[in-house]
Amino acid sequence: MKVLSVSSEVFPLIKTGGLADVAGALPIALKRFGIETKTLMPGYPAVMKVIRDPVVRLQFDDLLGAPATVLEAEYEGLDILVLDAPAYYDRAGGPYLDQTGKDYADNWRRFAALSLAAAEIAAGLMPDWRPDLVHAHDWQAAMTPVYMRYYPTPELPTVLTIHNMAFQGQFSADIFPSLRLPPHAFSTESIEYYGHIGFLKGGLQTAHAITTVSPTYADEILTNEFGMGLEGVIASRRDVLHGIVNGIDAEVWNPATDPVVHTHYGVTTLKNREENRKSIAEFFHLHDDGAPIFSIISRLTWQKGMDVIAATSDAIVALGGKLAILGSGDPALEGSLLAAAARHPGRIGVSIGYNEPMSHLMQAGCDAIIIPSRFEPCGLTQLYGLRYGCVPIVARTGGLNDTVIDANHAALAAKVATGIQFSPVTAEGMLQAIRRALHLFADQKVWTQLQKQGMKSDVSWEKSAERYAALYSSLAPKGK
Ligand code: ADP
Incomplete structure (x- = not known):
């Protein structure tokens, strides 16, 4: 045909x-x-x-x-x-x-x-x-x-x-x-x-x-x-x-061969992500202290819930999280995120612009990717996150709902969970999800299991x- x-x-x-x-x-x-x-x-x-x-x-x-x-x-x-x-x-x-x-x-x-x-x-x-x-x-x-x-x-x-x-x-x-x-x-x-x-x-x-x-x-x-x-x-x-x-294009997005990823890895060599994490910490001027790095790779718009990130950034830091944000878009949102980074040196890093190689390295080095979209027809960054062991924390909407399996008790027990879903897209909803992520991250065995299950999920075409x-x-x- x-x-x-x-x-x-x-x-x-x-x-x-x-x-x-x-x-x-x-x-x-x-x-x-x-x-x-x-x-x-x-x-x-x-x-x-x-x-x-x-x-x-x-x-x-x-x-x-x-x-x-x-x-x-x-x-x-x-x-x-x-x-x-x-x-x-x-x-x-x-x-x-x-x-x-x-x-x-x-x-x-x-x-x-x-x-x-x-x-x-x-x-x-x-x-x-x-x-x-x-x-x-x-x-x-x-x-x-x-x-x-x-x-x-x-x-x-x-x-x-x-x-x-x-x-x-x-x-x-x-x-x-x-x-x-x-x-x-x-x-x-x-x-x-x-x-x-x-x-x-x-x-x-x-x-x-x-x-x-x-x-x-x-x-x-x-x-x-x-x-x-x-x-x-x-x-x-x-x-x-x-x-x-x-x-997704599983060849372009492959942590075992991706040319911009410093240290390659697969499902059995997740420890190698550590080196990539260091590069991310360096690029975003974040302290390298073992606290999880939550990434955002996004258009900075209302649709993508970036106002909620700006509004909760202080609280995310207070809870013990770090943020690495790559994106561009609404100038007011760019301004609020840059201001958040200025308030929290070493805890929040923001890079304004479009940077394809960095988007790969972030998936390979950050611990999780936050996608708080108000609506999301499909979304790709959660799929890249799954493939790269960068655990997706997503709003329960559109394609995010269809592609990420929430780490509730039943899904964790059945070893099918691949990320965290939350709803509604409000400051409260966001922080609840961050608390859950931090709780899961504290038990590295559980977190690694989430990463592995994500990496095994079929996100190919x-x-x-x-x-x-x-x-x-x-x-x-x-x-x-
Ligand atoms: P949308 O098409 O609504 O922007 P998707 O999640 O479907 O959202 O696709 C976004 C794509 O653009 C992904 O491939 C993501 O990695 C990429 N992307 C978004 N912002 C940036 C950025 N600042 N730098 C590099 N890549 C980006």
Whole structure:
């Protein structure tokens, strides 16, 4: 089967979050099911810089107002179709935000163009390759099934994956004429959303199947609290909604071979983590005194519960914990966390920024990773934590609920516990979880058992890729 995947981020080419990891790993995991994926993504400067020997596959004189070229290149096992459109993607800022941190004003055009290019490829415009199915990711690619709906070509099945319902791509109705859709596309059955235009909304209405990245999140988005205004649309499409938990790239994330990890280890050589712990203590200027180091590797936002970390930081230190925090995001939260570090030298260390190698080393050296998300479609850092023996302490929501087994009495006795879950995401809830962690940590036999059980849990793509493959074949024309 041939699949066109459409994503605005693909690891290792460009990444701002978990979407990139999934878009980069799933095509590789699907190969063993006979699924050949080409991935269409924007030609950001970071991407154009690294692709080698690209071949021109398609040219548009006018893709929603600017010329564009589709280039094909191999990159680390991925078959990439790069949408090279300098007017849209050759910018000095990030994929979505300019250098001052503001959304690009023409994001609607930049990502409608990506979706339209995907629809053109699906329609067979690339002379010698046409997919059997199209898989679009998040709002940036969600217009793909919308454009495909209005194409006068044979229908192909489409899958839309929601990685985060909080990002919906909503724009003023004024852009409608520039989208070059037929007038009847401006309807509630399609992209119209309370008088505005919703890219994700349109995708949810027009895709043949919808997936989200964990079963719990699939249930949660049917509610007012998590549906972010789209719960009604989701409810109306409930029969095609699937929750498939993300896996991780078990080669990139392997504590026995990870090139940025100073001292490699496995389930029987956990003692080796000690050396990595020392490096972390050094990097974050933390006392090396045997008290556990709790790590945070996260976007610093309200969604991720980082205000709760800021509010409880003094109490965590008072209880005897240390914090190593890596992240960037909301300037006010960055400020409160830096202030906490200034109040507690040697107990709290904060590094503001995006640092992929450090994120690996932290998983390999810290004792636990705290993930107090208010909602979490899947979450990847708890999966990396499990794989690296960095015990996850997580809010009981979304994919965190599906992937971490709480160390309650029964689970500890049955030797299946892999971390700590807590709820609600409040200062009280957080501190209760920290107290439980400290209690478990005090008995190193129990703690090591938690680490080992986590390391043995299956966080690979194997099972999840099988579920995507089954979904694809249920949708694709027979014989594919
Ligand atoms: P989200 O996609 O909502 O941000 P996920 O947990 O699904 O959250 O994925 C986050 C990904 O980004 C993980 O791979 C995590 O290791 C990485 N990450 C987050 N913040 C940083 C950072 N400051 N430096 C390095 N990696 C980070």
